[in-house]
Amino acid sequence: MLAKKPISAEETTFEAAPLPANEAARNARVQRTGVMDVHQEDRYRIYVDMAQLITGCPVAYTGLLDDDRQFFIAKDFGGLLEADEVPRHLTLCQYALGSTQPMIVPDLREHPKLKHNPLVTDSPNWVFWGAYPLVTQDGLVLGTLCTVDYKPREMEAVQVQRMQALANNLTLLIMLQMEERDAITERMAKLAGYFHRTHPDMRPAEIESFLNLCCGQPVNVGHLDRLIQWGIATGNGTAPDLTAKGREIQAEQGLHAATFRRNALSQKTAVDIEDLFAMID
Structure with missing residues (x-):
């Protein structure tokens, strides 16, 4: 110090x-x-x-x-x-x-x-x-x-x-x-590569909108229109959502929330955060 x-x-x-x-x-x-x-x-x-x-x-x-x-x-x-x-x-x-x-x-x-x-x-x-x-x-x-x-x-x-x-x-x-950061980075690189191959004119902001749909966040209207054109998203007068094709992409790219639970959790050797307070009893 x-x-x-x-x-x-x-x-x-x-x-x-x-x-x-x-x-x-x-x-x-x-x-x-x-x-x-x-x-x-x-x-x-x-x-x-x-x-x-x-x-x-x-x-x-x-x-x-x-x-x-x-x-x-x-x-x-x-x-x-x-x-x-x-x-x-x-x-x-x-x-x-x-x-x-x-x-x-x-x-x-x-x-x-x-x-x-x-x-x-x-x-x-x-x-x-x-x-x-x-x-x-x-x-x-x-x-x-x-x-x-x-x-x-x-x-x-x-x-x-x-x-x-x-x-x-x-x-x-x-x-x-x-x-977790490594896993997310790996998935983002894989997703960018997928869209580059299948939709080479897709812009980074539209990929961001796809990710927002995956996690239920608001999406830019202009970007949503482009995702709808590609059959990835739907509006249908209701809240925007992924289509079956969009959810298939989501699953293939490992973007479901459950996939982010790394197997390191099962290798845990330390105490839970709740147990920290028990240490001073």
Whole structure:
């Protein structure tokens, strides 16, 4: 993390961590998630809130690390830090990428390497730090879910277990989003190719109108007329809808809502979002 006062690499003796052995594959997966540079804190903030409740720590944050930075997808720094991302070589979390196990440091001031980090030596003077890796099913560490305190702490075994479950659930959410996006992209490319072959003069806006019909959204009247001419849609003085031919195209291109439920759901290993609240009982 960065303090409000800029800190250069020359102003600290903090040493960058060695790159993980699988760094190329790890970084490629981070980029594929589509999370970097996308501000969706409302979606991820519950994980930060739950981390604070589970551990009692005043600070919690989560983010992914690519080859040169850490991007925060949700954070609560208690108002002492303001940053959406930070150079990787200045982060504590770079040291958590080399293992799939939690990295818990009761007192950063006593750690041989981390004690030199600017967040420890300068404001806000972090002391306790716990990092729980976001690990994919094939063992790639995308980033971390972390908690921080300004005094030394020890985590109980049950707290560590709950934090690991929370990190697993967050990883699952990120991967499901990635798979859903990949599936949608694949279907859109297939649909565009189909219409290019069968209706080469179809414009992108008319393809958009077809998709709107598939999901029950309003359709531009001019575009609807063209879809009616091709026998794909019907008006009939009522609400516009797909014809039998249109529904056949919809099914062939995998555009029914049910087809977007990826088989990853059946491979679930983390807790349900409803179960997160049970962790603090």
